[in-house]
Amino acid sequence: xxxxxxxxxxxxxxxxxxxxxxxxxxxxxxxxxxxxxxxxxxxxxxxxxxxxxxxxxxxxxxxxxxxxxxxxxxxxxxxxxxxxxxxxxxxxxxxxxxxxxxxxxxxxxxxxxxxxxxxxxxxxxxxxxxxxxxxxxxxxxxxxxxxxxxxxxxxxxxxxxxxxxxxxxxxxxxxxxxxxxxxxxxxxxxxxxxxxxxxxxxxxxxxxxxxxxxxxxxxxxxxxxxxxxxxxxxxxxxxxxxxxxxxxxxxxxxxxxxxxxxxxxxxxxxxxxxxxxxxxxxxxxxxxxxxxxxxxxxxxxxxxxxxxxxxxxxxxxxxxxxxxxxxxxxxxxxxxxxxxxxxxxxxxx
Amino acid sequence: xxxxxxxxxxxxxxxxxxxxxxxxxxxxxxxxxxxxxxxxxxxxxxxxxxxxxxxxxxxxxxxxxxxxxxxxxxxxxxxxxxxxxxxxxxxxxxxxxxxxxxxxxxxxxxxxxxxxxxxxxxxxxxxxxxxxxxxxxxxxxxxxxxxxxxxxxxxxxxxxxxxxxxxxxxxxxxxxxxxxxxxxxxxxxxxxxxxxxxxxxxxxxxxxxxxxxxxxxxxxxxxxxxxxxxxxxxxxxxxxxxxxxxxxxxxxxxxxxxxxxxxxxxxxxxxxxxxxxxxxxxxxxxxxxxxxxxxxxxxxxxxxxxxxxxxxxxxxxxxxxxxxxxxxxxxxxxx
Numbered sequence: 001x002x003x004x005x006x007x008x009x010x011x012x013x014x015x016x017x018x019x020x021x022x023x024x025x026x027x028x029x030x031x032x033x034x035x036x037x038x039x040x041x042x043x044x045x046x047x048x049x050x051x052x053x054x055x056x057x058x059x060x061x062x063x064x065x066x067x068x069x070x071x072x073x074x075x076x077x078x079x080x081x082x083x084x085x086x087x088x089x090x091x092x093x094x095x096x097x098x099x100x101x102x103x104x105x106x107x108x109x110x111x112x113x114x115x116x117x118x119x120x121x122x123x124x125x126x127x128x129x130x131x132x133x134x135x136x137x138x139x140x141x142x143x144x145x146x147x148x149x150x151x152x153x154x155x156x157x158x159x160x161x162x163x164x165x166x167x168x169x170x171x172x173x174x175x176x177x178x179x180x181x182x183x184x185x186x187x188x189x190x191x192x193x194x195x196x197x198x199x200x201x202x203x204x205x206x207x208x209x210x211x212x213x214x215x216x217x218x219x220x221x222x223x224x225x226x227x228x229x230x231x232x233x234x235x236x237x238x239x240x241x242x243x244x245x246x247x248x249x250x251x252x253x254x255x256x257x258x259x260x261x262x263x264x265x266x267x268x269x270x271x272x273x274x275x276x277x278x279x280x281x282x283x284x285x286x287x288x289x290x291x292x293x294x295x296x297x298x299x300x301x302x303x304x305x306x307x308x309x310x311x312x313x314x315x316x317x318x319x320x321x322x323x324x325x326x327x328x329x330x331x332x333x334x335x336x337x338x339x340x341x342x343x344x345x346x347x348x349x
Numbered sequence: 350x351x352x353x354x355x356x357x358x359x360x361x362x363x364x365x366x367x368x369x370x371x372x373x374x375x376x377x378x379x380x381x382x383x384x385x386x387x388x389x390x391x392x393x394x395x396x397x398x399x400x401x402x403x404x405x406x407x408x409x410x411x412x413x414x415x416x417x418x419x420x421x422x423x424x425x426x427x428x429x430x431x432x433x434x435x436x437x438x439x440x441x442x443x444x445x446x447x448x449x450x451x452x453x454x455x456x457x458x459x460x461x462x463x464x465x466x467x468x469x470x471x472x473x474x475x476x477x478x479x480x481x482x483x484x485x486x487x488x489x490x491x492x493x494x495x496x497x498x499x500x501x502x503x504x505x506x507x508x509x510x511x512x513x514x515x516x517x518x519x520x521x522x523x524x525x526x527x528x529x530x531x532x533x534x535x536x537x538x539x540x541x542x543x544x545x546x547x548x549x550x551x552x553x554x555x556x557x558x559x560x561x562x563x564x565x566x567x568x569x570x571x572x573x574x575x576x577x578x579x580x581x582x583x584x585x586x587x588x589x590x591x592x593x594x595x596x597x598x599x600x601x602x603x604x605x606x607x608x609x610x611x612x613x614x615x616x617x618x619x620x621x622x623x624x625x626x627x628x629x630x631x632x633x634x635x636x637x638x639x640x641x642x643x644x645x646x647x648x649x650x651x652x653x654x655x656x657x658x659x660x661x662x663x664x665x666x667x668x669x670x671x672x673x674x675x676x677x678x679x680x681x682x683x684x
Binding site: 065172203208235236272274278280289 | 396397511512513514541542543544545546547550568569570571572574575594595598599608609610612613614615616617619622623624625626627629630
């Protein structure tokens with residue numbers, strides 16, 4: 001697994017730990033159709049060749065701005081959308097080759113927590129039936145046993161058994177997110193994709209939900225893929241972090257290495273743009289202000305996808321796609337000039 | 350000169366706004382008083398439902414009335430009370446002397462009018478410019494907010510611009526008449542962080558150039574830390590703490606502020622566990638007769654349940670509405 005990476009097949013593997021999910025050269029292109037005959041005239045390259053491993057029991061943070069493809073990556077990994085190319089291996093089973101009943105039988109082990117707790121809960125179902133639905137679907141726990149399991153799940157996420165008979169609208173945003181978490185936990189999964197689970201919540205409620213997720217991870221030994229645009233929260237919760245831009249991973253490292261020694265110009269700009277809630281620290285920071293906006297994934301620039309906004313971009317960056325290479329152990333960067341970029345890192349965080 | 354010692358440009362006293370809804374009266378703003386000084390950057394921090402936006406919109410009577418109603422209060426601006434000013438006089442203030450930037454530029458810019466038209470509109474109305482003059486000025490404004498190829502962009506419709514560009518155009522509209530006060534209501538919340546950094550840079554540059562006072566409404570304690578001179582923290586339709594920016598972050602005196610600062614992770618530190626503020630924000634269906642934070646407060650005692658604390662002076666230019674002295678672990682006695 002520690003084969004030397006090429007631009008085509010990149011790998012990022014740490015020395016220790018059991019790999020639970022392995023993603024290789026994953027691509028998801030959405031076709032753009034035009035004309036009477038709906039001919040395909042192009043494709044939105046939402047995810048364009050990403051590779052990484054997720055270790056058992058860890059939290060891998062997947063960060064990026066809107067349009068970077070991070071949510072699509074999460075959905076494709078769980079096979080909620082079919083892949084265009086590449087492989088996702090879960091416990092030695094290649095999910096991209098698995099279909100129908102076989103895939104369905106694996107689904108209990110991998111679940112998802114969604115961003116918007118208002119849109120992801122059926123308003124006409126009681127909380128009990130929302131949490132019980134996965135049990136019903138997979139023929140687990142019937143009758144009294146199911147009722148008991150629902151109550152158990154409710155108390156696990158900090159709600160009360162009596163809440164089972166109520167409807168989602170009777171709950172606040174934070175409580176609804178707890179219901180979404182309880183539903184994800186119903187089938188005792190190993191792996192949970194959390195797609196911006198706190199983005200829709202108030203600041204004082206975010207900490208409640210994050211603390212709950214951390215406790216559950218400790219108690220149940222869960223593995224998280226934590227998709228977020230909140231770099232401060234990712235530093236708090238993640239063990240390793242992958243930074244996405246235009247469908248590609250720009251940098252991947254252990255959390256402290258990434259925040260202390262960001263080595264991709266994009267990671268540096270991203271980190272420097274996040275305000276710190278401390279006026280004295282803010283007064284000493286340098287900001288890297290990027291020009292312009294993220295380009296359209298339907299028409300990405302040639303070479304390095306970041307070259308249109310990069311303060312260090314040179315001719316080579318337009319001509320040649322940078323390899324995703326291991327700068328030091330476990331610290332992967334897709335930049336021709338990562339060594340120089342790293343030198344300029346002072347004062348960013 | 351310390352901004353808190355400058356002369357005030359806006360003085361709000363005892364503002365109360367409520368909404369008459371199907372489910373009962375929502376007490377959105379409950380006795381808010383504050384002063385904005387000339388050239389000052391005032392941060393207003395609060396969660397959704399804290400009343401931060403309704404307070405500022407009430408000042409320009411931008412809330413729909415009915416169901417909204419400004420029950421009481423005064424807002425003195427240049428010797429006039431904005432809350433009792435006639436419609437015509439108020440229109441001369443809106444967009445001219447006080448500019449407003451809204452959170453979502455897609456819903457606050459008119460989709461069927463060009464960007465240029467919308468900037469020129471206020472120049473024509475408030476500054477009697479003709480078409481040619483106003484167009485030149487509009488182009489200048491777009492250049493000032495960092496929009497490339499400004500002359501061409503004047504003829505674009507809002508949908509032709511990206512989110513960051515639209516927010517810049519919105520800023521240009523708000524700044525068109527060199528307002529004395531610029532009110533920005535979560536201007537960067539809908540934007541990505543790298544775009545947020547661009548917008549913040551523009552606003553700080555402009556503030557130095559124009560010497561306008563700025564009120565920046567946000568839920569993000571991080572954004573105002575590097576920007577504001579002074580910060581108001583709102584909760585349940587009231588100001589619960591007011592302080593110079595450094596004092597607020599270094600020495601928060603209200604349990605809510607303290608809890609909020611403890612509950613947000615920091616980019617520059619791998620912190621310990623985040624502290625919870627237990628419970629939910631208050632519903633606003635009853636007028637607060639007691640401290641509205643008491644149900645969530647770890648320090649609440651008898652007095653908090655019986656008497657709503659006013660803003661008490663707890664240090665130099667530092668006020669907090671709390672009956673408990675956290676530092677000395679005893680009730681706060683008011684002389």
